[in-house]
Amino acid sequence: MTQKVAVLGAGKIGEALLSGMIRAGWSPGDLLVTARRQERAEELRHRYGVEPVSNGDAAKRADTLILTVKPQDMGTLLVDLAPHVPADRLVVSAAAGIPTGFFEERLPEGAPVVRVMPNTPVLVDEGMCVISAGKHAVEEHLARTEEIFKPVGKTLRVPEAQQDAATALSGSGPAYFYFLVEAMTDAGILLGLPREKAHDLIVQAAIGAAVMLRDSGEHPVKLREAVTSPAGTTINAIRELENHGVRAALIAAIEAARDRSRELGTGPAPDAKRAQGSRR
Secondary structure, eight states, rough: OOOOOEEEESSHHHHHHHHHHHHHHHGGGEEEEOOHHHHHHHHHHHHHEEEEHHHHHHHHSSSEEOOOOGGGGGGHHHHHHGGGGOOTTEEEOOTOOOOHHHHTTSSOTOOOOOEEEOOOOGGGEEEEEEHHHHHTOOHHHHHHOOOOOOOOEEEEOOOOOGHHHHHIIIIHHHHHHHHHHHHHHHHHHTTTOOOOOOHHHHHHHHHHHHHHHHHHOHHHHHHHHHHHOEEESSHHHHHHHHHHTTHHHHHHHHHHHHHHHHHHHHHHHHHHHHHHHOOO
């Protein structure tokens, strides 16, 4: 692996990516990082042996730039970065909601941009990273992006028009499961179980169910029916979930997350353009 990769804005997701790449065989000498605080940059140098650099140096020296700052900070970063980015530099965005066109307008003409939506299980190498190509990105750029993100989980290519839906399902998805586990733990306490035991029971049930969903190839309805005996405990629980509109609430929640992802994609543009104009 001779490509140089720079991770710009190395917070939790950026650090997880660095760590995964090194475990997968990337040399720390081929990895550059930028961070807002000098202490954070030195922490990453000490922990992984990577080289902290400025945004401009990263753009000049790396073959691939991975932008992991928050969506609201992306416009400011691009103002600082754009004058130093060659037209052939691959730029990968891991910011929720921001379309590839936002970057293409602010980078040199023809710059390849790939949009990625990772979720937080990349921190334990069980993430899902959803990948979409911008108008100048080709197979080589998508393959390079997959090579970078595969060490921290699975990758899935989708058309960019599906990215907001993927963000709502996968990017936000872990939070829905945590919310469900929290509610089930409270139920266990209500039924007389100690919190620790309720938590262990629920987490193992979640892990087992997830593995069965992944490995069995069965539709979730069939797996649910296998647990649901006639006149048994599970069907009574399912009836209450349906009576309380849990299915409809989940669908509405995911639609709301999709809508917010779209809003994030349109929000930063005016501020970034004003900042860029002030630099001129």
